[in-house]
Amino acid sequence: MGELMRRFWMPALLTQELEADGKPVRISLLGEKLVAFMDSEERIGLLDEHCPHRGTSLALGVNGECGLRCLFHGWKFDVTGQCVDTPAEPENSKLAGAMRVKAYPTRVAGGMVWTYMGPKEKEPAFPHFPWFDMPPGSCEAFKVIYECNYSQALEGAVDSSHAGILHRDSAWDQPAKWPHEKDLRPKLEVEFTRYGMRYCAVRNDGEDKHARMTQVPMPFWTFIPPDGQKAPEFRRNRRLVNAFVPRDDYTTWHIQFFYDPGQTISREHRMAEANTPHDAEFFKTNGIGVWYNQDREMMRTRNMSGIEGVALQDHAVSETMGRIADRTKEHLGRSDMAVVAFRRMMLRAVRKLQQTGELPEADQGGFDWNRITAETFLFSPDKKWQDIQPLDEDLQPAGAAAA
Ligand code: FES
Ligand SMILES: [Fe+2]
Numbered sequence: 001m002g003e004l005m006r007r008f009w010m011p012a013l014l015t016q017e018l019e020a021d022g023k024p025v026r027i028s029l030l031g032e033k034l035v036a037f038m039d040s041e042e043r044i045g046l047l048d049e050h051c052p053h054r055g056t057s058l059a060l061g062v063n064g065e066c067g068l069r070c071l072f073h074g075w076k077f078d079v080t081g082q083c084v085d086t087p088a089e090p091e092n093s094k095l096a097g098a099m100r101v102k103a104y105p106t107r108v109a110g111g112m113v114w115t116y117m118g119p120k121e122k123e124p125a126f127p128h129f130p131w132f133d134m135p136p137g138s139c140e141a142f143k144v145i146y147e148c149n150y151s152q153a154l155e156g157a158v159d160s161s162h163a164g165i166l167h168r169d170s171a172w173d174q175p176a177k178w179p180h181e182k183d184l185r186p187k188l189e190v191e192f193t194r195y196g197m198r199y200c201a202v203r204n205d206g207e208d209k210h211a212r213m214t215q216v217p218m219p220f221w222t223f224i225p226p227d228g229q230k231a232p233e234f235r236r237n238r239r240l241v242n243a244f245v246p247r248d249d250y251t252t253w254h255i256q257f258f259y260d261p262g263q264t265i266s267r268e269h270r271m272a273e274a275n276t277p278h279d280a281e282f283f284k285t286n287g288i289g290v291w292y293n294q295d296r297e298m299m300r301t302r303n304m305s306g307i308e309g310v311a312l313q314d315h316a317v318s319e320t321m322g323r324i325a326d327r328t329k330e331h332l333g334r335s336d337m338a339v340v341a342f343r344r345m346m347l348r349a350v351r352k353l354q355q356t357g358e359l360p361e362a363d364q365g366g367f368d369w370n371r372i373t374a375e376t377f378l379f380s381p382d383k384k385w386q387d388i389q390p391l392d393e394d395l396q397p398a399g400a401a402a403a
Helices: 150-158 267-274 288-293 296-301 310-319 334-356
Strands: 009-014 025-029 032-038 044-048 083-085 106-109 112-116 139-146 187-192 196-205 208-217 221-224 239-246 252-259 375-379
Touching: 009 025, 009 139, 009 239, 009 252, 044 106, 044 112, 139 150, 139 267, 139 310, 150 208, 150 221, 150 239, 150 252, 150 310, 150 334, 187 334, 196 334, 208 334, 252 310, 267 310, 288 310
Parallel strands: none
Antiparallel strands: 009 112, 025 032, 032 044, 106 112, 139 252, 187 196, 196 208, 208 221, 208 375, 221 239, 239 252
């Protein structure tokens, strides 16, 4: 699965974490320890954290004059990983020219630094996602660590049936407030696509059917639909995109892009809404160690979960399964349809990669992502949701994947 992940461009860190000649940032990605830095000319390097001389962390180093200099003996590296100076070696030493530290390519878009960690000759075109083009202030990127495996974290986002229960805006025995809390048994339908899959949760809403269609592009994306016309105004058209990027086998970068071309996304408001404050390394300060500050009084009187913040509620249910949940002990039902489909999609892709060495889904640069959006909509019961949101022929999966 790691080899599969490496075929995709990944969001790695917030651009605001870096400044020219500023403090280098340590970051774990796909089980590797890396260091990111911005050089004097605002180029961004993403290097192996450990100096190839004797292994000191380059994150301790001096960032300046277009390179990162190791604190121990002063070896200096540029953003490409090339060693450009070895001040403690003899003046005629050829060591620097021959020495490199592992470096990954980087791009900047949508408030994040992105990287590609796969084989050089397989590097796909850089995808152009819709939130890259938002007017200033209308898109914000966030990140925090999920203390569990990436797939557990992601499976919470392809699980519409928990929305009216875990996130219920009233106590369990109080009347439901929102449409998705009134019909607790949405009908889930999944379609595999060329870029991954999409699924729709259909609920009854009076005379109409209420649909929430989520996109699940490979390998770790979920595009969540806006809350629709009945939601408070600031959430009506606001879009949320999640990336669950594996940090290692046991922790995940939960990266979120919020965007709405019609309004300014308030960073402070969003932070309060998610309620996932974190320390300098992006671990939550109100996580499993303090049992998510769950409040039993709140559960009795106004909120099913007793946990403040939708994101923190999601983190709680997935992290308390354990860092890697034992799937042999699960008992899946109808409501887990999209979770099952996600697992099948990923396992099928891994097998294909093992057998052929190829992964066409990784070529995300080839898509017009403006056509692949998550939507909330109403439709009349004599129609199917696909009548409203047809899957264009060129986005349909090739061959056996359609089954
Ligand atoms: S360990 Fe980095 S220069 Fe010696
Ligand atoms: Fe949720």
